[in-house]
Amino acid sequence: MATSDKTPELEYDYEALPSNYGLGANMLAGAFAGIAEHSVMYPVDLLKTRMQILNPSAGGLYTGLTNAVSTISRVEGVRTLWKGVSSVIVGAGPAHAVYFGTYEVVKELAGGNIDDGHHPIAAALSGASATIASDALMNPFDVIKQRMQVHGSIHKTITQCAKTVYRTEGLQAFYVSYPTTLCMSVPFTATQFVAYESISKVMNPKNGYDPFTHCMAGGAAGAVAAAITTPLDVIKTVLQTRGLAQNEELRSVRGLFNAAALIKRNFGWSGFLRGMRPRIISTMPSTAICWSSYEMAKAYFKKQLSE
Template sequence: MNILSFEMTEIEEDHDYESLPANSSLTANLIAGALAGIGEHTIMYPVDSIKTRMQIINPTPQAVYTGVANAFSRIYTTEGVRTLWRGVNSVVLGAGPAHALYFGTYEVCKDFFGANIGEGHHPIAHGAAGACATIASDALMNPFDVIKQRMQVHGSTHKNVLACARSVYTREGLIAFYVSYPTTLTMTIPFQMFQFSSYEYFRKVLNPRGSYDPKTHMIAGGLAGAIAAAATTPLDVAKTLLQTRGNSSDPRVRNCSGLLEAFRIIYERNGPRGFVRGLKPRVLSHMPSTAICWSMYEYFKWFITKQDRPDKLHHLQ
């Protein structure tokens, strides 16, 4: 084997798909993130719809459920299966650009904070990068999330995303799309710190070489999603209250303006158990959806950046 053949073989075997050329890595991360975000939210959307309904304060008698299976059965038999997908277009419209921004910001900040230096674990750097990514992506996604939840609640009369957006804006103003943003950040920053730190930890433990391994990304993503979802459920209940307040017949809920007041209402109406409403469907939703998201993200990143390899080999020749 000559020197050139040895160098070509070494590049083919040792090329790490995460060590991307500077001129293509951000583009790859943006595209991979957008595709992963759309896949994550649409596949598990019916479970998310059930979670939203189970978190509503003082629901109508027709929307009181005893569990995930009961909620699915009743919605399916009384409202039709399409009801479980109501509002999914809002997620599709928002998830692509929001997740592109999310993963692009994460990769840039991960490098900036030094998470790519050395072989060890860097939970603080990964967590900080995840927090930065969340702040950026949630600013873009929050209005779409409000529209989605307004269309998910029982008795929603909004025919499409545009009609819902117009109704919310006309009745409540622009503030309605961002009243939950501080609460969303209060929830999603720790959520993403838990998720990214857990994912990177499990990924390195299960796959020390750092090569592309679908099974590793699926397991690490699922575990990270379950941990993060369970830990932040109380904040998600408050977020749901704020994002659906316009649909409530309760004057106090309709006028709720922040996280602390939302917490007081939840505690007064449902006690401590009110803060874990929707825990099971939230974990059931996030565990597979996060596994899907990370798996799709890592796959598309690997697939896109794999195209750079022939260029490197051609350059050596």
């Protein structure tokens, strides 16, 4: 019987999950991607949170993105733009490890790696499964992050913030926004993964490692998904920062529909678009960084396995 002279590196396409490519390597690549993504774009995320607050204190009122940057830098100092970043760094690594680990496993089980064809259903299912798993881990860290981001926050460290929230509001405060987060993240991730896979197939039909393709496809996919899910992101911010609100109605808001009604009553339909620009501005490069970092780590591990 004739034997193949192909090297292991050529026996699988880039996007596939080879049999000797372990889940641990996928998770390590995902952790690297998550920390890189959130750390670099953190200041813009802080601006988004500040602009989505419904009833901010007097010093937390901004007329736009540029005004927010200049006001915060002048009054509170440039370092304020990074306040709470430690929560993201601590949570993003494990959460993204679970995220990409789940993505690769579900994608393999759903038949997304069978051939070089396009598999949008497998991509959407993989993305949805990944976000359900990772958000369960990340949600408490996201609550802590936003509590530290708002203007006038008294929280200095993630430990102190976590203890204060738990003592005053109980464990439920860390998960009150989880259903809303899933309502936002599942369509966001499903849309992002389908768009990313689709754009990648068009730009890079050979499925080879191509940093430009991964960067462009990731950024474009993130922008589309961010714009579509902004209303749910506003609701999530209202729920996650309710404990800091001075308005009693805001402090007692309890769920997705209650928060949505409150936003509509106070700000009309335009209230659901608060912070859309900084959300898109932060999401485009962050998803580009995330996918580029993840694919770079994957390429590195696969190269090591082929040697």
